[in-house]
Each structure stands twice: as C-alpha cells, then as structure tokens.
Amino acid sequence: MKIIDRYILTSFLKTFFPLFIIIMFILLLQTIWLFISELAGKDLDFSVIMKFLTFATPRLIPMVLPLTILLTSIMVFGNFSENYEFAAMKSSGISLQRAMRMLTGFMILVGLGAFWFSNTIIPESEKRFINLRKNIVKVKPAMVITPNQFNDLGDINIRVSDKHGDNDQFLTDVIIHKKSVRPGNYTVIKAVEGELQGSKDSDLITLVLKDGNYYEDIQENKPNSKKKLPFVKTHFKQYVLNIDLSEIGNVDMDAQQYSKGHNMLNVAELKEEIDTISSTYNLKRKSLHTEVDVIIGAEGLNKNIKIDTLQASNDTLNLEKYFTARQKVEISNNAISSVDVVLRKITSSKKSLTFKKRALNKYEMSLHDKYALGIACVLLFFVGAPLGAIIRKGGLGLPIVVGVVLFLVYHFIGIFAKNGAEEDGIPPFLGSWLATFVVFPLSIFLTYRATRDRGFFNFDFITVPIRNFFVKRFSKKKK
Template sequence: MKRLHSFILKSFLGPLAFTFLICMFVLLMQFLWRFIDEFVGKGLEWTVIAEFLFYVSATLVPMALPLAILLASIMAFGNMGENYELTAMKAAGISLQRIMKPLTILVILISLGAFFFSNNIMPIASLKTSSLLYDIKRQNPELILKEGIFTNDLPKFSIKVGKIDKQSGMLYDLLIYDHRENRGNTNVTVADSGTMITSADKLTMNLTLYSGNIYEEVRQKIRRRNKHHPFRRIKFGAYRTSIALPGNELHRTDEDKFKNSYRMLNLTQLENQKDSLENGLLKKKENFGKSLIAKYYFRKEMKSLRTDSIKRKKLLAKTSDVDSLFSSLSVNKKLTSISNALSYARKARENVSRKDQEFIASTKWIQKYKNEWHRKFTLSFACLIFFFIGAPLGAIIRKGGLGMPVIISVLFFIIYYIISMTAERFSKELVMQPFWGMWTSTIIIMPLGIILTYKATTDSTLFNIENYIDFLKKLNPFQLLKRKSSADN
C-alpha cells in the first residue's frame, strides 16, 4: 500500500504544481491588465515591480489554489482512469475511498495551511499591495512628448511640440505654458526649435530654445476686469533654462495609513475592530435619539421662566393637560403653535433621513468586516469541496491531459465564483446576513461533491455519451411505433 500511496501522491502533486503556476500566471496577467496604465511611463525600477508582483501573487492565492486543486484532481484521476489504472486497483479489491485516502489527508493539510495563510499571510500581503499601489499611482510619470499634443507630464508646465526629429532629438515649433506662479496662462514661450536634455541625476531638465519670444503678463497690485493689462515680450536668439524635476525615486507612504482596513486584519483584529465599530455606531444612535428629543419633541423652557418660579409652576400645572392648554389659546396662538409644530416636524424628518443614510453607510462598512471574518474559512472549505468534486469527476470521465479537465474545471469554478460574488454583494448591501452571503456558494456546491463521490463509487456512467444517445433513440417516435406494432403482432 505504501507504493500505491506514493504512486497516487506523485500522480496528484505534479499536476497540482503545474496547474497552480498556470492559474497564478493567468490571474496575475489579468490583474496587470487592469492596472497597466499605472505602470507605464513611471520609470520604476525592476526591484519595485518585482516586489509589487510578489505581493500581488500572494493576494491571488485564494482564487488560484481551489481552482488548481480542482483541475489537478480531475487530471490525476482522469489519467488513471484513461490508463485503466483505476480499473486495476478496483479489480484488486481497493475501493475508490481507499484510493482517495492519501490525497484526502494531503488536501486536508493543504486546507489547514490555506487557513493559516489566509489568516496570517494574506493581511500582510494585502497591506503591502495596497500601500505600494498607492505609491505607484502617486508617482509622477516620465516626460513623453508627442507631436501636436499638449503634454502635462512635467510639473507646472504644459508643452506642445509640432515636430520631433528622432535622429537628432531636435524639437520644432514649441509652445510652452509656464504655470509655476499659479496665475493661469500668463507666461507663454514660443520657439522655432529647441532641445530638452535630462541631467545625469535626473533632477533637472536642461531646456535650450532657439529663435523665439517669451510673452509675460505684468503683475499688478489691483487687477481690473475687462481692462487691458500690460505685458512684456522678450525676443531671443538662444535661451537656456533649467526646470526642476520631481525625481523618479518612489516615495513610500506609511503603511499605518492602511492597516485598519478590513482586508489587512486577522481574525482577532477583525473581531476587535468590528466590536469597536458596532459600539461606536450604537453610541451615535443613542446620542442622536437624545438630541432629537431635546431639539424637536420637547422644547426647552424660556429663559424668563428660569428666574420666575411662580410663572414656571403655573405653566407646569397647565402643561399637565396639553389638550386643555391648547384649547385655552386664542385662534392666532393656535395657528402659530401648529405652524411651529409642523416646522419642527419637518426639520426632524430631514434630520432623521440624513442620519439614516449615515447609519446605513456605517452598517455596510461593518458588514465588510463580518464578511472578511467568514472569508478566512471559506478558502479552506473551497479546497476540500473542489477536491471531492474533481477526484470522483476524473474517475467518471476517465480523460486526462489539459483538454476536457480544463473545460470542466473552469465551468465549475465560474459557477462557484458567480454564486460567491453575487451572495457577497447581497451581503454588502444588507440584503443577506454575512454567514449566508459568504457560505451560500459552499452550501450549493457541497451536495454536488457528495453526489459525484457516490456516483464514482458505484461506477456510474454519468458522463458516458453513448448512454444518452441510446436514451434519445428510445424516445424516437418511429422506434416507439415499431415497438408497439411488434408487440401487437
């Protein structure tokens, strides 16, 4: 049995490593396709890009690992079924459960490792990814000039070039707007030709212009509208200046800025953060209720009554019966009282409506922490469920390689992913509880694994196309009439 277990483990580990790398590569390319604009023209060093890809790869493990287990289990058992190795094992009296036993233990260990990874490694990887992506987005791009198009890549400057000689690097028909004084388009430079050369330390841009003019509006203490303002024009044959560049070094942001987000916390931190947010929301609701009662339901007594105790006692005696107090008022005072009451009611309704939206937004934010708490466990269960779907499915279809297993694996994973994303969206919108939002896909897919395991154990021909063809032939009306006539005879 040790040799048999070793053979089964080798048949599974090879496809698992291969499919996991393929899944990670595909998901990583899909991620880069989304954020490719943030990297182009930033002059980032290869070490920064490699670091970012490493952290992103760690965040993609929850999607790649279950799919890799599903695909590897189908390939492993499909290959053994196609080569009649499963048939030989069953003929020797070894059941499918015993064949799956070493892989079941292995997948359980992988699931425990996935839980540890999700709870301890994923928060750190998410924190590093978010922080580094934020810094990359803030990085100023390198200066890229295009013919006939204004370029704003240079800080405080807007540059347009008519023609670029790619061999000599000479620029022609230059139009430069200088916005360093933040006064609008008050400094314009026009030149027939020129060159732009970056210094060796990449901190300055040396600009040399030939045969042009500088138009600058003269600053005045009082600027009047609809009036002509003086300006100066400087004509030059050759003009040289230096422009300070922001530098291509990546400025790192303090990671503490992102550490309280729900994706950057483990189970204990999520629980503590959720409790603090819920307590804060409860206090806000209590304080709002008290302020609402004090401002709009029970008005404070007039200042004159605070010093006059006799008038206050009389008023309190009258207010014990509100209806009789209202009946004792004159018509004008009744109308005034009703108008004031309506005004207070409208203000209270507006205030309640505004606060209700704030409370709903806070509740949705708390819901994300609850969803993330459940997500720590769904990865482990997804690995187990996909194994118990893929292993019996491979034993039934008996096809190895990357053909049929890939199609079936991707189909099952897409169904699982759509259900998971839809239920999670319902949970974020407060339509479903966090438990159902995060576990619905698992609850729906789990019976499928049980059914497939039972069918594979009983040697079911669930995916035998010939059986379905024979069944359709039996439903053919001509065949039914032929059978009926033969039975009558």
C-alpha cells in the same frame, strides 16, 4: 505509504504544480494589465516593479488555489479512468474511497495551510501592496491628478474635470482648496483651465491658472461678525501657484502608512475591529433615536398611562375653539419645523449609518473568508475527483472545460453573495459561505454516484419505460 498511495499522490502533484504556476502566471498578467497605468512612465526601478508583483501575488491565492485543485482532480482521476487504471484498482479490491484516502489527507493539510496563509501572509502582503501603490502614485505629480476627484498635491487639494497634452499638463475646470494651519477649507480657487509647468532639475512646479475666481473666508474674532460669514472674492485672468515637490520626489517606497483595511488584518485583529465598529454603529443608532425623541417631544410624554384606564367617550375633542388664528399658525409652523429637522437629521444620519454598516459587513466577510477558503479547497477536491472518474476523460480538453465552468459558477455565486451582503441584503456570514454551501451537496452527490459506478445522471427510469412501450407496440404490429 503504500505503492498505490505514492503513485496517486505523485500523479496528482505532477499535475498540480505546473497547473498552479500557469494559472498564477495568467492572473498575474491580468493584474499587471489592471495596474499598468500606475507603473508605466514613472522611471521606477526594477526592484520596485518586482516588489509590486511580489506583493500582488499572494492576493491571487484565494482564486488560484481552489481552481487548481478542481482542475487537477478532474484531470488526474479522469486520466485514471480513461487508461483503465481504476478498473485495475477495482479488480484488486481498491475502491474509489480507498484511492482517494491519501489525497483526502493531503487536501486537509492544504486546507489548513490555506487558512494559515490567508491569516498571516495575505494580510501582510495586502498591506505592503496598498502602501506601495500609494507611494508609487506620489512619484509624478501629473499622474497624481485623477480627473473628477480631489487629489492631494503638495499644500493643495486639486480637482480637474479633464487633463490632456503630451504629458497631461493641460487641465480643465480646475478647483483648488489650499491647506492651512487651521482645520477647514478657507481658500478656494476656481479656474476654467490650467497648465503644469516645471523642469526635471527643479523641485518646484508651477501651476498657471487662467480665467477664474479666488475665494477666501475671513475669520473674525467677534461673535457678531462671525454670523455675517464675511469673505473675499477676486476675479483673475491668470494666477500662478508654485508647488514644492521635494517631499514627492523623496518617496520611501517601503513606508507603511495604511494598515486598517479589511484585507490587511488577521483573525484576531478583525475580531477586535468588528467589535469596535459594531459598538460605534449601535451607539450612533441609539443616539439618533434619542435625538429624534427629544426633537418631537417623546421624552416628555408620560409613558406610564395605560390605555385601559382612560374613560371611553363618544365626544370628539375640538381644539380649534381653544386657540386663536395666530396661535394656530404658530403651532403649524412649529410642527412643520420639527418635522423638517427630524427628516434632515434622519437623512444625514442614514448616510453615516449606511457607510458604517457597509464597513462592518466587509470586515465580517473578510473574517469568514479566511475559514471558507480552506473548506472550499477540500470540497472542490470532492467535486473534481468523482467528476473525473465519471466523465472518464483526462488531458487538457474536456476536463478543463468542465472544471472552468464549475469554478465560474462557484465564483459568480460568491461574488453575487458578497455584493448582496455588503449592501446588507443578506447576512455577511451567508455572503462568505453561500458558494461553499452550494458546493457541499454537489460534492456528496458526485462522490455517491462515482463510488457506485453510475453516471452523472441516470435517466433509465424515464427512457426504459418509453423504450419498452415502443418495442411492444411495434412487435404487435408485426404480428
């Protein structure tokens, strides 16, 4: 390694690591702010909080690493230009490409390391992060109950519209589904309000419901009785439920129950999951097509008949004289019923297919994101280094502003593309790579301008003719 290469690499690393730590610290504080409701007021051990922060850190790398590379490149090469170090290099016969050669090799290694990190460390940390969050939620029952959604609490599923009080113990508009050995919801309890009562020394918590109704489906063994759908309904002024919290109190924070999320899998597992979801999705579409054909009677049609073999006739076929009024009503009712069944079938299947397609798009984008991260790190270096040489300004002022603006544009393009791909507006491949495709021509353009000592834009072809025109004009007036 030559002295100039060692000097450029050392200058880059001296800026890279402090900047990386600062940006990571800022985004980690933002993460704590987002999840503060899951950590505060639960008497968690310090080790659990440290695990939470440790598992949350790797998921920030896809944002921190590209931003750090972009800002470091602009600052370092801008500082070289501002201190006339590039001028000294050029006078010694060292071009910008030669100065960037060592860092280019280093960026390629960083890109490969980013792919390895996103393929091994991030899925494992994401898996542990999600499971730790799920386990933390189980520590306090009052914190488990989130308004306007069903929550699993002991042997019941509970939904409330709102909760209030010093410890969120007062509940309003309570709906409860009691669990049973048989699959299904057979017992439903609805109440206007409720209150959680309990003590720290007891594993039981009392839920007092006021002014509500108790519904229970009766399971009959006889087929004729089942068709009547019998049930029991009781109105109550006060109803008391005792909930066992012994399992909630003994929560294993290291338990791993969730492992199939699109962010929790590596490349091999993602490819396997994509094949599975894609096969299920195609099978459901084919099944829907077949069922609709059966309902409308398309399967019974003779599809071998050719239109050209039919004899043309000017006479219209009048079917009214072949059917009575009663038969016409029956035919119309049957047609309406068939259309209604088809529409219901398509509507219900559309929701399931949309959900499957959205999940498939997420898995495909997660696969491409692992490759796009390493490529983006290299391309952003070729954006930041030439840009720093062009603006000829180092330090924490203008380079930070320019770098942050460029990264926000890159990041927002990626967000909008992924949202569009998730809703099947654009292909998932394009959703992951669109921001990188935008950066690629920009990196070529800036490198080309910087290696030829030109500014970001050259407006001489516009300004020079205008200036010459006015110079000639005023010189003629003086004469």
